Amino acid sequence: MQVLPPPPPAVTAPAPDRSASTVDEVRVAAALTDARVMVDSGFRGASIVLYGAVFNPSDTPADVVVVVRGPDAPVRLVKKTRNMGVWLNSRPVLFEGAPGFYMTASTRPLGDIAEFGQLRRLGVGLDHLRINAPEESRTVTRYGVKDVVVSRLGEDYLDWRRAVIRLREAAALYNGDPDGVEFVDEGLFRAEVELPTVAPTGKYFAEVWLFQEGEPVSVSNLTLTVEKVGLERDIYEFAHRRPWSYGILCVVLAAFTGWGASRVFRRE
Amino acid sequence: MDIYLPIAEVSVNWPLLVLLGAAVGFVSGLFGIGGGFLMAPILIFLGIPPSVAVASQASHVVASSTSGVISYAGQKAIDFRIGAVMAGGGILGALLGVELFRYLRLLGQADLAVALSYLLFLGAIGVLMLYESLGQILRRVRGEVTPHKERRRPLWLYGLPLRMRFPRSGLYISAIPPFALGTFAGVLSAIMGVGGGFILVPAMLYILRMKAGVVVGTSLFQIIVTTAMTTILQAGRNQTVDIVLSTILLLGGVVGAQYGARLSGRFRAEELRAVLGLIVLLVGIQMGLELFVRPSELFALAPGAVD
Numbered sequence: 234m235q236v237l238p239p240p241p242p243a244v245t246a247p248a249p250d251r252s253a254s255t256v257d258e259v260r261v262a263a264a265l266t267d268a269r270v271m272v273d274s275g276f277r278g279a280s281i282v283l284y285g286a287v288f289n290p291s292d293t294p295a296d297v298v299v300v301v302r303g304p305d306a307p308v309r310l311v312k313k314t315r316n317m318g319v320w321l322n323s324r325p326v327l328f329e330g331a332p333g334f335y336m337t338a339s340t341r342p343l344g345d346i347a348e349f350g351q352l353r354r355l356g357v358g359l360d361h362l363r364i365n366a367p368e369e370s371r372t373v374t375r376y377g378v379k380d381v382v383v384s385r386l387g388e389d390y391l392d393w394r395r396a397v398i399r400l401r402e403a404a405a406l407y408n409g410d411p412d413g414v415e416f417v418d419e420g421l422f423r424a425e426v427e428l429p430t431v432a433p434t435g436k437y438f439a440e441v442w443l444f445q446e447g448e449p450v451s452v453s454n455l456t457l458t459v460e461k462v463g464l465e466r467d468i469y470e471f472a473h474r475r476p477w478s479y480g481i482l483c484v485v486l487a488a489f490t491g492w493g494a495s496r497v498f499r500r501e
Numbered sequence: 502m503d504i505y506l507p508i509a510e511v512s513v514n515w516p517l518l519v520l521l522g523a524a525v526g527f528v529s530g531l532f533g534i535g536g537g538f539l540m541a542p543i544l545i546f547l548g549i550p551p552s553v554a555v556a557s558q559a560s561h562v563v564a565s566s567t568s569g570v571i572s573y574a575g576q577k578a579i580d581f582r583i584g585a586v587m588a589g590g591g592i593l594g595a596l597l598g599v600e601l602f603r604y605l606r607l608l609g610q611a612d613l614a615v616a617l618s619y620l621l622f623l624g625a626i627g628v629l630m631l632y633e634s635l636g637q638i639l640r641r642v643r644g645e646v647t648p649h650k651e652r653r654r655p656l657w658l659y660g661l662p663l664r665m666r667f668p669r670s671g672l673y674i675s676a677i678p679p680f681a682l683g684t685f686a687g688v689l690s691a692i693m694g695v696g697g698g699f700i701l702v703p704a705m706l707y708i709l710r711m712k713a714g715v716v717v718g719t720s721l722f723q724i725i726v727t728t729a730m731t732t733i734l735q736a737g738r739n740q741t742v743d744i745v746l747s748t749i750l751l752l753g754g755v756v757g758a759q760y761g762a763r764l765s766g767r768f769r770a771e772e773l774r775a776v777l778g779l780i781v782l783l784v785g786i787q788m789g790l791e792l793f794v795r796p797s798e799l800f801a802l803a804p805g806a807v808d
Contacts, residue, residue: 274745276505277512311609313799319792322801325609396800430505430512465507472508472740480736483744484729487560487751491567494755498568 260288261443261451271462284423296346297414298442299424303334304435331364333433338413338424347447359409405429508743509553522753530761532777535562535696555694556735560747562696562728573718580669584722587683591727594687599734620789627782634774670711696724
């Protein structure tokens with residue numbers, strides 16, 4: 234079941250514009266308080282602080298946007314529909330890849346920082362999250378526009394997409410906080426990354442974007458690893474590598490406990 | 502006081518789970534049942550994924566049935582011969598049931614299968630038990646004599662081949678009906694995570710007409726074999742057995758079961774059956790209700806994406 238962490242999402246952002254005449258370039262640098270999150274028996278989620286500095290010699294105000302993505306995994310979604318008075322599940326729809334964790338934190342609402350097209354291109358914001366279209370999709374020319382993605386979901390596609398985001402938001406896996414980036418001092422900012430207990434294990438990618446007048450001017454990339462450690466990892470790996478021996482062990486343990494209990498209670 | 506479950510990948514309050522295990526164990530000891538049908542809905546309610554809940558509690562049923570079987574074996578109240586035939590059916594049923602459950606999960610219809618099985622089987626059994634036990638209580642209150650039931654098996658039981666002698670049960674019948682009964686219980690154990698005692702016991706009493714004294718012990722023996730098989734298959738095929746979860750449930754469960762069993766002697770059998778019938782019926786209705794009530798969230802994530 235454990236899949237290898239997928240490669241980082243292709244961020245097709247252009248290199249930040251740096252004109253040759255600018256000596257003091259606008260830059261952002263960032264780091265995480267903890268680049269490894271260990272999941273053990275006491276794991277109840279984790280809170281990691283991302284902090285950084287903005288070098289902004291110009292007079293133009295800059296906005297910071299932090300994006301953290303968890304490992305991609307396929308998502309299967311069903312919709313309940315009413316058939317003859319009974320609520321039944323539809324056939325599941327497979328979304329090829331959606332990040333297992335996604336959060337944005339910014340200094341202002343994303344819509345005020347950059348234009349729709351820019352955010353969509355960078356894949357920044359829950360509305361612009363890249364969730365690959367369902368498997369049955371095909372591209373056609375419609376209303377003179379080429380490459381329109383249609384699937385058997387048809388017009389409902391947006392509903393399904395929104396449902397993925399809504400369900401993940403409810404599980405605290407997706408989150409967009411418009412005031413998540415807090416400036417503690419001139420040029421010094423911090424943002425909190427809250428990982429819930431259900432956060433998937435694997436490699437996480439954090440991007441810290443610096444926007445000026447709606448344009449990305451600098452980006453800093455960080456990685457974060459969430460992994461099971463100790464007994465938890467041993468059990469998980471045992472259950473997945475040697476599933477049959479694990480099952481037999483479970484049964485033996487259960488039978489032994491039952492036998493032990495009956496011995497203890499008979500003596501009393 | 503929270504503990505992270507490595508397979509379910511959620512964190513739960515472990516004292517609450519121990520108490521839950523003890524409460525279900527108490528009920529199972531009191532009524533002489535596995536208690537699986539109570540455990541699965543509560544675990545799901547606590548936020549444990551249904552597939553993990555159903556698979557992990559099967560091993561809880563193994564433990565509570567083991568301590569039951571040991572005490573019944575001491576009283577020589579188990580017919581191992583017919584139990585072996587039924588267990589053979591149970592193994593076949595577990596194989597079929599786990600594959601069926603896997604297929605339904607991929608179709609996204611596992612919820613429906615679980616809800617429907619609970620509604621149909623628990624609903625029907627609950628109504629029957631209530632009807633029968635309330636009738637008996639009413640007759641006792643009115644001072645009427647319980648009409649003597651005809652101890653006659655359905656005639657078709659005699660027409661089948663492969664007849665075997667089961668001296669302890671007082672039977673000389675074909676091996677096919679007990680085998681089929683075991684298979685059916687095996688399928689249920691995979692889909693509902695239950696031992697199937699609530700189906701087995703009435704069927705053994707009223708259809709096979711086994712001697713009443715050996716019915717419960719023999720059914721527990723069959724349940725151990727079936728649920729052990731289910732646990733191994735769920736672990737091997739679906740990797741959904743959480744050993745930490747089942748161990749926590751066991752700790753409370755075995756203790757609760759012993760106290761339940763001690764207390765059961767203080768009540769009349771038909772009163773116990775009436776209460777159990779009511780519980781069974783309520784759980785069945787509760788699980789089936791989701792089929793008829795408009796859900797607050799129309800979409801749901803289906804498991805099995807990574808399979």
